[in-house]
Amino acid sequence: MGASLYKLAFFILLAINARSLPFAWHLRVFRPVFYINARRVLAWLRARLSPRPHLAMDAWYERIPPVGADPFALVIKYNSWVAPDDGDFNGHLSNSSYGKSFDAARFKAALVFMPAFLRVGGWIALGGTHYTFIREIPIFARYELRMRVVGWGDKWFYVVGRFVSLPAKSSKSKSKAASEQLKADTENTSSSSFKASIRTPANPLDTLSASPSAVELVAGSGSSTPTPSYALASTPEPDGATLHCIALSQLCFKHGRITVPPALVLASNGFSRPPPSTGTSSTSSETEAEAETEAQGIEAEGDGGKVEAYSHAHPPPHWEHVLALRSAAKGGSTERYVRFLRGGWREVPASTSSPTPSTSTSPSEGDANGDANGDATANGDAQNGNAQNGHAEGHANGDATANGDVNGHAKANGDAKGAETYPGGRWWEDALGGPIEVTRAANMVALDGLRAGMDAVRAMG
Structure with missing residues (x-):
């Protein structure tokens, strides 16, 4: 009888900590790969019925990238929950456990954002991750991680993950009132006294008000009133979701040991600025990794009337250059695409004018x-x-x-x-120009400031 109780206790303990068992992390991270491979096998079986199977598979691969999408508008969601083995002694998601979910969400986002790059042997190096903890997430609570691209330079690529929890249907009507209450509380936090704690507070304003002098440094004035950015960080999301944590990752694209420019990776996976005369991005809907990421054509009002947005059916101008690199039907190949990624792009001279399709250089x-x-x-x-x-x-x-x-x-x-x-000039730069470049440049001001700050901290020794 005693042995049976010990066995029962052992299996209960094993079940509670199942998500921390060996290889459990790998299963969570690579789960989207299993799904994509299953779809690939089905596509391969269908291609066997085609008179030219290799062209059928080539067409299937080219339907996966998000052609015509705005890199700043595409949001990838990853859903999870706080298991007991992820919690701390306060009964909340441990600060050390946020990274496990962020790893899985980041990989899922990569499969959506750059499937063609990963398919030819590209990989992504993680240069750093920064967390800002805002609210605690209780054990057994469900949460959602929303991944979004926020900027890139010549080498580094930045993605932000927002840990949010969706309110119950009965409480959605209260989210607006809660948001207004939080803003009102923001104005009354300057007189709070310092309280040391190792817990993540339920209200982030408690932490912000713990050291008025620190707030003064951020505000750049003698006032101890928190800056609007702190108030915004503590308000619900536009859809009423509660924000718990913000994570920023700094990434670098590699093929072997060769660094590939982020703009080239994005453009060769279909991302593009909107068509002329449209003021909105071609794809603003949120995309899941499990779903087909084919951008749908829509019509947008512009100065010259309705203009069809970019999609697989109506691809952006630079897409013909991408297909010429890697599509067998267009005279390209995987090997040619790889050579271009690994340095062939350097042979394309920089141009101050927008590239136009041509057959010679x-x-x-x-x-x-x-x-x-x-x-x-x-x-x-x-x-x-x-x-x-x-x-x-x-x-x-x-x-x-x-x-x-x-x-x-x-x-x-x-x-x-x-x-x-490589005809067409530097088409990847033109593809991400216009409003995309304006947003990127504005975001990079803050991102470069963060990098400079971390470099200064590193120099402190």
Whole structure:
């Protein structure tokens, strides 16, 4: 009898801590991959019935990226709950457990945002994560993690996760009153006394008012009234959800050990600014990883009337350049796309004007680039297959080679083999221009400030 009780207690303890067992984290994180692979197998079986299976699979892969979506409007949701093994001694979600859910949500978002990049061997390096804890989440409570892109630079890419809990249906009508009450409470917190605590307060304003002098530093004045940003952080979400925590991740895109620019990754996965004459993004609806992320075409009012938004049926102008890189039906291949990610993009000269589709490129000074007819230029102009300025020696079959002779290819200084041409200019920069660039630049002011602050803390030793 005693042995049976011990066994029962053991299995109960095991069940309570099931989400902390070995490989449980891996199952949570990679669960979306299992789902996508199941869909891929079904697509492969259907493709076997096609006269050209490889083209059918290629078309299926190209239907996955969110073509025409606004990177700042797309929100990915991850739902979870506070298991007993995730709680602390106060009966709340432990601060150390937020990262487990954030890992899973971040990976789920990556599969939606950049499926084509991950499919060809790309990976994402985590450079840092910053948390701001606002409200506690009780044990057994359900919560939602909302992932959104907030900015990127030449190397770093930033995503924000907002831990929220949805109110009960009966309490939704009270959310507006609660929001107004929180704003009123904000104005009465300057006289609070300091109280040391290791708990995450139910009301974040308790923490903000604990040290009036700290608030003065943030406000930049002699007043101890918290800044509006703190008040906003403690108010419910627009849909009435309660905000518990904000997490910011700093990421870097890699292929092997090569860093890939975030703008190139986003544009090659379909993200784009809205069409001309539209003032809204083409895809503002929230997208789930389990759902097909095909952007739906809508009509928006513009200065010139109704303009169809970008979608798979009506792709943005730069999409033809993406398909030319990796779609077999358009003359591309996975290998060509990988070469472009790993440095081929550097061969595309920067342009101050918007790129237009073309079949040839203009020679530029200091570059050895082949045109659409297989002619290469070395430090100058090449005409009719002859390279000039004393840097090209010999030619074969109308192709100019620099410092060598390579049949059918351009070779610069003996280092480039099989040089390719990439028409269209830097289409990825144009694809994310306009209102997308305006939002990105504004967000990067705050994000660069955060990075500078962390660098200063690191220098403190």
